[in-house]
Amino acid sequence: MSETQDRLVKDQPAEMPSEGGPLAQYHGERPPAPDWFLRAVAQPYEVHNVEVAGANVRYQRWGPRDAPGLLLVHGNGAHAHWWDFIAPYFAERYNVAAMTFSGMGDSERRDAYDMDTFAAEEIAVCEHAGMFEHAIKPVICAHSFGGFVTMLTGADHGEKLTGTVIVDSPVNPPDHPRGGPPRGVRQNKVYRDLNAALARFRLAPPQECENHFIMDYIARWSLKKASEEEGGPGWTWKFDPRIWQRFEAGRDSSQLLRATGCRIAIFRGEDSALMLDDVGDYMQELLGHEVPYISIPHARHHVMIDQPLAFVAALRTLLAEWDHSSPNRSV
Numbered sequence: 001m002s003e004t005q006d007r008l009v010k011d012q013p014a015e016m017p018s019e020g021g022p023l024a025q026y027h028g029e030r031p032p033a034p035d036w037f038l039r040a041v042a043q044p045y046e047v048h049n050v051e052v053a054g055a056n057v058r059y060q061r062w063g064p065r066d067a068p069g070l071l072l073v074h075g076n077g078a079h080a081h082w083w084d085f086i087a088p089y090f091a092e093r094y095n096v097a098a099m100t101f102s103g104m105g106d107s108e109r110r111d112a113y114d115m116d117t118f119a120a121e122e123i124a125v126c127e128h129a130g131m132f133e134h135a136i137k138p139v140i141c142a143h144s145f146g147g148f149v150t151m152l153t154g155a156d157h158g159e160k161l162t163g164t165v166i167v168d169s170p171v172n173p174p175d176h177p178r179g180g181p182p183r184g185v186r187q188n189k190v191y192r193d194l195n196a197a198l199a200r201f202r203l204a205p206p207q208e209c210e211n212h213f214i215m216d217y218i219a220r221w222s223l224k225k226a227s228e229e230e231g232g233p234g235w236t237w238k239f240d241p242r243i244w245q246r247f248e249a250g251r252d253s254s255q256l257l258r259a260t261g262c263r264i265a266i267f268r269g270e271d272s273a274l275m276l277d278d279v280g281d282y283m284q285e286l287l288g289h290e291v292p293y294i295s296i297p298h299a300r301h302h303v304m305i306d307q308p309l310a311f312v313a314a315l316r317t318l319l320a321e322w323d324h325s326s327p328n329r330s331v
Helices: 003-009 022-026 035-041 115-128 145-160 194-200 212-222 253-258 277-286 308-323
Strands: 046-052 055-062 069-073 095-099 139-143 163-167 223-225 235-237 263-269 293-296
Touching (some): 022 194, 022 212, 035 212, 055 115, 095 115, 115 145, 139 145, 145 253, 194 212
Antiparallel strands (some): 055 095
16 A cells, blocks of 8 residues: 555544544534535435345435436544435436445444455445346446556456546655555543534544534534443443554555446546646556546535535536447546
8 A cells, every 4th residue: 555545544534633623623512514514414215235245334325226326435433424415416317325344334343354255235225226137237446555456446347337436545656755554542531521522523534614503513423322232321422443554455555446347437636635747647547548537616625525515516517428338448
């Protein structure tokens, strides 16, 4: 894994300085939110579990089951609810599912984790949600660490997919420093109440974000009441803090990108600190400069939080184009 990928592996809520994070100013109240967001998160969805290698994987589903499939995949330490305000914009035309990897959110934890199992979880959710029953194969859209998993899925299971959309998941050039996943373990902190926990939430890797109403929504879904074994009573983060101590890294991402067996597109935040120009040039070179490479203006690494409606518009446009065109590169 590259140094940048290593940073994405650490993409988890982290302890804040004494003054707290951007949500501290609201003292536990929900920040004002625009109507479009409130309407989106109010849309009903189904909640399902599918067992993969002995652990239940949770996912949500919107839209008609007999429509073409669209799977939305989160980054490290995150969960399916990062997509609650995005998924409804696709539910009229697609069978949309947003999944939570094992060890994160409301999915079950494992004794050990590896990239092949995470990829198997993506395929299992597609199958359980009925996406392989449609004549049109599903698309997987994945952010950050989820994008690296989806590169593996596209390489090993590309024949089952129409395409993959990789969102701000940087594959670094060979001359960039290399690193491995972190192996240290720090127990998730227990906060005395929900307000104190919300005040400590921030995005990682660190970045500014003006949409505090989205951060607040995500933060509330990232927390749970702590059990006695976890040091309760109080509130703590849902993700397994031991994932990366028990993690087996997969194959080189540059090889997986080249081996993608379906259509592929790359999205990035135009102001992302991770998807720099040389990284984008290298990824396009690996793909023969024959795939869409789309920059979302005024978005940083957490593209769908920074510019959610621009992200929706870009993904809608890409999917519509794929409906009416043939790939430039052989797959």
